[in-house]
Amino acid sequence: MPPTLRRPTAAPRVELHAVPGLPRIGAGDDLVRLTLAGIDAAGIGLRGGDVLVFAQKVVSKTEGRRVDLATVTPSPRAIEVAARVRKDARVVELILSESTRIVREAPDVLIVEHRLGFVMANAGIDQSNVAADGDCALLLPLDPDASAARLRAQVRQAAGVDVAVLINDSFGRPWRCGAVGVALGCAGLAALRDLRGRPDLFGRTLRVTEVAQADEIASAASMLMGQADEGLPVVVVRGLPARGDPAPARVLVRPAQQDLFR
Amino acid sequence: MPPTLRRPTAAPRVELHAVPGLPRIGAGDDLVRLTLAGIDAAGIGLRGGDVLVFAQKVVSKTEGRRVDLATVTPSPRAIEVAARVRKDARVVELILSESTRIVREAPDVLIVEHRLGFVMANAGIDQSNVAADGDCALLLPLDPDASAARLRAQVRQAAGVDVAVLINDSFGRPWRCGAVGVALGCAGLAALRDLRGRPDLFGRTLRVTEVAQADEIASAASMLMGQADEGLPVVVVRGLPARGDPAPARVLVRPAQQDLFR
Numbered sequence: 001m002p003p004t005l006r007r008p009t010a011a012p013r014v015e016l017h018a019v020p021g022l023p024r025i026g027a028g029d030d031l032v033r034l035t036l037a038g039i040d041a042a043g044i045g046l047r048g049g050d051v052l053v054f055a056q057k058v059v060s061k062t063e064g065r066r067v068d069l070a071t072v073t074p075s076p077r078a079i080e081v082a083a084r085v086r087k088d089a090r091v092v093e094l095i096l097s098e099s100t101r102i103v104r105e106a107p108d109v110l111i112v113e114h115r116l117g118f119v120m121a122n123a124g125i126d127q128s129n130v131a132a133d134g135d136c137a138l139l140l141p142l143d144p145d146a147s148a149a150r151l152r153a154q155v156r157q158a159a160g161v162d163v164a165v166l167i168n169d170s171f172g173r174p175w176r177c178g179a180v181g182v183a184l185g186c187a188g189l190a191a192l193r194d195l196r197g198r199p200d201l202f203g204r205t206l207r208v209t210e211v212a213q214a215d216e217i218a219s220a221a222s223m224l225m226g227q228a229d230e231g232l233p234v235v236v237v238r239g240l241p242a243r244g245d246p247a248p249a250r251v252l253v254r255p256a257q258q259d260l261f262r
Numbered sequence: 263m264p265p266t267l268r269r270p271t272a273a274p275r276v277e278l279h280a281v282p283g284l285p286r287i288g289a290g291d292d293l294v295r296l297t298l299a300g301i302d303a304a305g306i307g308l309r310g311g312d313v314l315v316f317a318q319k320v321v322s323k324t325e326g327r328r329v330d331l332a333t334v335t336p337s338p339r340a341i342e343v344a345a346r347v348r349k350d351a352r353v354v355e356l357i358l359s360e361s362t363r364i365v366r367e368a369p370d371v372l373i374v375e376h377r378l379g380f381v382m383a384n385a386g387i388d389q390s391n392v393a394a395d396g397d398c399a400l401l402l403p404l405d406p407d408a409s410a411a412r413l414r415a416q417v418r419q420a421a422g423v424d425v426a427v428l429i430n431d432s433f434g435r436p437w438r439c440g441a442v443g444v445a446l447g448c449a450g451l452a453a454l455r456d457l458r459g460r461p462d463l464f465g466r467t468l469r470v471t472e473v474a475q476a477d478e479i480a481s482a483a484s485m486l487m488g489q490a491d492e493g494l495p496v497v498v499v500r501g502l503p504a505r506g507d508p509a510p511a512r513v514l515v516r517p518a519q520q521d522l523f524r
Contacts, residue, residue: 174437219481
């Protein structure tokens with residue numbers, strides 16, 4: 001007999017809502033107030049247990065992480081690296097100042113270990129969509145986990161709702177083409193879920209023992225945020241089945257000595 | 263004056279529905295029929311433009327990729343590697359037979375380049391959740407892109423609906439802890455979206471130029487699938503804003519000579 005359906009249970013469901021109508025965000029703007037107003041105007045509502053995902057770019061902007069390149073004096077080392085990788089020496093100066101080491105360089109490519117441990121192109125420094133008047137660059141938040149915690153506390157204070165907060169960005173990766181959303185900052189949920197010790201259906205050890213839950217959520221939100229449109233930098237994720245004990249995004253940085261995937 | 267909301271536009275929204283009630287899947291089962299029945303019973307419906315994400319495990323099972331370890335005779339090389347990495351030599355034999363090279367080995371760790379180009383632990387071979395009677399292993403589908411295309415055609419034939427299909431799995435990664443969902447197979451959407459040439463708001467070149475759309479969707483679906491529960495191996499993704507010209511998941515494999523992220 002061919003297999004048939006088991007008694008249908010409820011269909012677990014996750015919804016992602018991009019928050020529409022946000023204005024261009026600048027230094028000092030009240031990102032939480034604007035986000036809550038946008039959520040309200042769009043009829044999305046906000047519920048306990050929702051996850052709010054903010055694009056790194058808007059968090060960096062509100063935190064004043066924009067740098068006028070006219071104020072940057074490149075070091076001799078920055079000038080030397082910039083010539084090799086064909087980038088603006090002032091931008092390279094910023095990249096090096098945000099990094100602990102260069103992982104790889106090639107023409108048009110500069111991959112570094114960011115001071116927060118992330119291995120990423122250009123230390124996450126962005127020259128696109130920063131300003132109409134040109135020569136500016138946008139650095140990552142000083143401490144994205146702290147930013148996430150602060151945004152979370154502000155939401156609780158302003159709306160009386162307990163949400164989790166992620167700050168996401170797009171990273172290129174080894175082995176695979178294309179960038180995907182990853183979590184730079186996390187508050188109110190477990191960035192990494194530890195499944196070790198949980199038996200599978202037959203009592204065997206699970207093959208996958210740790211899930212980077214925050215990165216999966218960051219990728220999901222990234223589907224809606226797009227890249228060229230600054231208008232959708234905040235996404236509400238609703239209905240996540242599991243959460244775990246809260247842990248920040250910094251636990252996702254794999255210590256180099258444990259890294260066997262390279 | 264503090265910034266205010268722009269005129270609210272519609273809130274872009276994506277829904278993910280796990281298909282409940284699926285039985286344990288075995289070789290030869292009609293995965294599409296069961297999935298459509300589950301979608302129907304749960305009242306999810308199926309619409310043109312939906313993306314159906316299948317866990318690798320159920321696709322491999324229906325395709326008969328389960329191997330009884332009693333039938334496997336390990337080669338001298340497999341025995342040698344197995345002793346070093348502390349694994350069952352028969353499983354190592356299967357891993358090596360599915361791989362083109364060993365990328366890294368250590369006690370309890372064997373990372374290989376799978377014949378399909380994926381760099382992954384154990385060639386994706388799974389001993390968990392395969393069978394109650396023990397000594398079996400489950401290999402990846404022979405050609406996951408072809409599997410996705412076949413499932414897509416079957417859905418169109420059975421339900422008259424044009425959907426995209428992904429086959430996902432969980433991969434560990436360099437630089438970051440924890441596994442995330444990635445796309446092994448893809449049909450009906452662009453696994454990789456090329457944003458090059460699209461100007462940003464200010465006419466600059468975008469920082470991120472290619473997005474691994476299929477991997478982001480695979481991660482999103484993975485949030486709902488869980489790891490220890492075999493009951494939610496299929497997820498319907500509805501409302502994706504962009505799609506692109508269809509391209510299979512194999513385009514996501516980064517040619518080693520272009521890989522600067524390691």
